[in-house]
Amino acid sequence: MSDYDFDVIVIGAGPGGYVAAIRAAQLGLKTACAESRETLGGTCLNVGCIPSKAMLHASELYDEAASGKLAKLGIKATVELDLDTMHGQRRDAVKGLTGGIEYLFKKNKVEWLKGLAAFTGKDTVEVAGKSYRAKNIVIATGSSVTPLPGVEIDEKVVVSSTGALELPKVPGHLVVIGGGVIGLELGSVWKRLGAKVTVVEYLDQLLPGMDGEIRKEAAKIFKKQGMELKLSTKVTGVTVKGGKATVTVEPAAGGAAETLEADAVLVSIGRRPNTEGLALERAGLTTNKRGQIEVDHDFGTGVPGIWAIGDVVPGPMLAHKAEDEGIAVAENIAGLTGIVNHDVIPGVVYTFPEIAAVGLTEEDAKARGEVKVGKFPMMANSRAKTNHEPDGFVKVIADAKTDRVLGVHIIASVAGTMIAQAAQAMEFGATSEDIAYTCHAHPTHSEAIKEAAMAVTGKPIHI
Numbered sequence: 001m002s003d004y005d006f007d008v009i010v011i012g013a014g015p016g017g018y019v020a021a022i023r024a025a026q027l028g029l030k031t032a033c034a035e036s037r038e039t040l041g042g043t044c045l046n047v048g049c050i051p052s053k054a055m056l057h058a059s060e061l062y063d064e065a066a067s068g069k070l071a072k073l074g075i076k077a078t079v080e081l082d083l084d085t086m087h088g089q090r091r092d093a094v095k096g097l098t099g100g101i102e103y104l105f106k107k108n109k110v111e112w113l114k115g116l117a118a119f120t121g122k123d124t125v126e127v128a129g130k131s132y133r134a135k136n137i138v139i140a141t142g143s144s145v146t147p148l149p150g151v152e153i154d155e156k157v158v159v160s161s162t163g164a165l166e167l168p169k170v171p172g173h174l175v176v177i178g179g180g181v182i183g184l185e186l187g188s189v190w191k192r193l194g195a196k197v198t199v200v201e202y203l204d205q206l207l208p209g210m211d212g213e214i215r216k217e218a219a220k221i222f223k224k225q226g227m228e229l230k231l232s233t234k235v236t237g238v239t240v241k242g243g244k245a246t247v248t249v250e251p252a253a254g255g256a257a258e259t260l261e262a263d264a265v266l267v268s269i270g271r272r273p274n275t276e277g278l279a280l281e282r283a284g285l286t287t288n289k290r291g292q293i294e295v296d297h298d299f300g301t302g303v304p305g306i307w308a309i310g311d312v313v314p315g316p317m318l319a320h321k322a323e324d325e326g327i328a329v330a331e332n333i334a335g336l337t338g339i340v341n342h343d344v345i346p347g348v349v350y351t352f353p354e355i356a357a358v359g360l361t362e363e364d365a366k367a368r369g370e371v372k373v374g375k376f377p378m379m380a381n382s383r384a385k386t387n388h389e390p391d392g393f394v395k396v397i398a399d400a401k402t403d404r405v406l407g408v409h410i411i412a413s414v415a416g417t418m419i420a421q422a423a424q425a426m427e428f429g430a431t432s433e434d435i436a437y438t439c440h441a442h443p444t445h446s447e448a449i450k451e452a453a454m455a456v457t458g459k460p461i462h463i
């Protein structure tokens with residue numbers, strides 16, 4: 001250790017990096033974490049998961065009051081939007097949580113190296129003009145918005161997710177480019193607050209990668225909510241004049257162009273890994289075609305002592321996946337066995353209703369072998385019905401021979417909470433029968449998972 005400054009230097013303090021740093025320190029390793037932002041927590045806490053959920057929660061409550069949903073329950077209120085206060089509570093949530101990570105760093109004696117880190121060798125990095133040598137370096141630099149060629153993001157009229165979280169007033173018309181997770185979540189926020197929202201999606205369905213039936217149902221529900229969906233459509237240009245945008249679109253397969261006038265345009269066509277400025281070549285590292293750093297099962301990069309986790313490596317760009325990889329990599333560095341089961345990573349879209357999934361889609365499961373599928377509509381779930389939340393369903397996919405659960409897909413008001421039991425069941429290797437014979441509390445939305453599991457063998461009770 002004598003000529004090393006640290007056992008571990010983690011580059012990036014997002015959910016991957018800060019968790020790796022804390023676990024490494026807990027395991028007795030002398031640890032530092034380089035972060036160039038003014039606050040810790042990465043994309044997720046500063047401009048991602050947390051602020052978006054703060055706006056989703058507040059806008060959902062506003063919509064319940066403003067749209068008359070509450071009045072139908074006998075709650076009458078005069079509703080007025082105070083957007084400044086709504087933004088204030090978002091900023092408070094971010095401040096509280098990012099400050100919390102700073103506290104945890106101090107508590108666990110993780111040193112924060114403030115500034116951009118760049119490799120100067122296989123075991124050295126430079127941060128803010130100072131050189132540090134470490135036995136292990138973990139790259140956890142995350143991702144940034146993918147730009148759309150020819151469309152300039154000014155974060156005022158044409159915004160990324162970061163600008164879309166902070167719009168100072170509700171746009172009359174918001175055009176969302178990309179019907180993925182960010183487009184639907186942030187589109188929902190501004191739709192609920194009064195904007196007309198048009199989603200332009202290149203593919204013929206929203207939410208690529210999700211189960212086919214779920215994608216169709218989601219489109220039906222968002223349309224019913226008043227979102228305009230332009231599927232199989234591509235954006236060929238955006239011009240901005242006098243604070244307004246003109247978006248030119250045409251059919252993805254080619255054809256006549258049309259223009260959409262918008263007060264704001266959200267570019268949400270995906271995210272790409274952050275490796276620029278790291279001087280990877282000085283450490284003997286390269287990236288793959290998608291700009292990601294390839295890793296082995298243990299999160300090693302192939303260069304001894306250099307590891308990588310989170311959005312910068314292949315796999316879903318999700319905070320909890322990054323966190324679990326952060327714990328695993330620290331444990332591997334400490335000589336323990338850190339494992340992440342990448343087959344069981346849940347994903348949640350926090351719209352209303354929520355959309356959640358874990359494991360294989362029906363399409364992927366069928367491509368691998370014979371399956372049995374059980375479905376149960378939320379309309380027949382007593383709690384969802386009582387709460388006036390009839391939209392959506394649960395689908396359980398099981399191996400036809402072994403009955404082992406291969407995937408669970410849910411659209412329901414609280415799908416994000418429901419999916420945890422499915423992930424746990426799959427992690428324990430459950431069969432659909434195991435779920436069907438597990439006692440579920442009544443009345444809960446989760447009973448729909450039990451019924452969908454019963455439906456795998458054709459025996460649900462309430463339908």
Ligand code: FAD
Binds near residue numbers: 274
């Ligand atoms: P990041 O969180 O991106 O952190 C990387 C950090 O590294 C950054 O702070 C960056 O400043 C720093 N950095 C980069 N390069 C350097 C360098 N050279 N030197 C020093 N520091 C550097 N995921 C979910 O699971 N649930 C959600 O609800 C969710 N909502 C999201 C909403 C939005 C609007 C967005 C944009 C993303 C959302 N995500 C969500 C995705 C989630 O934010 C990411 O998957 C997660 O943050 C990845 O964690 P990470 O640690 O790999 O990287």
Ligand code: NAI
Binds near residue numbers: 148318
């Ligand atoms: P995404 O990959 O989810 O969706 C991008 C969409 O844009 C796709 O549907 C794609 O077909 C479409 N698209 C691509 N190019 C296009 C073009 N030129 N014109 C029209 N459509 C085009 O990416 P998104 O929404 O930007 O989110 C990035 C990542 O952030 C996601 O992969 C997700 O992992 C993460 N995230 C997770 C959240 C969550 O877990 N709740 C919330 C927000 C983001």
